[in-house]
Amino acid sequence: MTRARAFASSRLPLLLCFVVLPAVGFAQKPAASKSPKRNEHQHTLNAREQAFVAQATADDDMQITLAKLAMGRSDNPRMRALASRIVSDHTALNLQFAQFTATKGSKGHAHGVPVQNIRAMQAHLQSLHGEAFDQAFAGMMVKEHHSIIAAYEVAAKTAADDRLKTIAARGLPVLQGHLAAARALMKEGSPAQQRRENQ
Template structure:
């Protein structure tokens, strides 16, 4: 009798655990499903956010392409240094956007700087030499950075996705540094170039 009671007393907790396991598993699945639903909703970017990511990544590609050209063609050490900085900084920004897009399950971007526009800018720069090349490149950097900085500022203020907002906010001072350096190099070209930059 004592053995039977002892067996029953040790068996009861085990039976209770076995009985509760399906309920625990169901609760875990329900929690995971709920978490996934929240995650899926959180991963969806609205049209403005998608457009910004597309614009920013296309701008990275354009800036890198033109800056690499300047690294090889400019005779001005400061211009080459700026071009090198633009390549490395925009490559870093592009990596952040690529990782962000991968996390969102993005399959690509439908908008951005048209390839023909980049090719047109390349062709124009390739037709120039010396000071003319430097001023044209610096002018392009001023114009393009003004445009993309405005897009970054808007995203930093209005993006619903916190990570995207952070990427934009941290990118602004980097781009402003490029803009300031390009403007400084344009001033070396004299009043005519300054007038063109201000237009």
């Protein structure tokens, strides 16, 4: 009996090793599975994506600035309605980009609309009145939306970051709606012009 007890006690540490080691292994698995999530937040935008974000946010600022001017100066209620819509939509887009870049720790490179260009457009509009103002503002909206829509289309197809691709894809119909409305207003002219043509 003494030898049997000695044999059993000598095997006890080995049995404990087989029980404890697997438990330690299981405890470590959840920690390893979390590492990919940390890597997602560490992912930085490539140069093309950063350039798109900078262009889109600068375009938002420019369009908001010009549309606010139109809201106060245009006599055409449809033009003021479009301007109000542009301010609202581009403010929302700008917020999406701000939240997105905050998670990436990057603000992008300065590849947007130069400040002096925005001031020049603003000064030109401020020098105009009535129908001339409306036509100039609508023309600017057509031109600028053409340019930014092309950038959104590229980002929606080629962006490596899925979230950025989604922002671009969802923003496209919004911008295309602005473009269509601006084109229509350019063709229709002001209410006063329409009355003269109908007389």
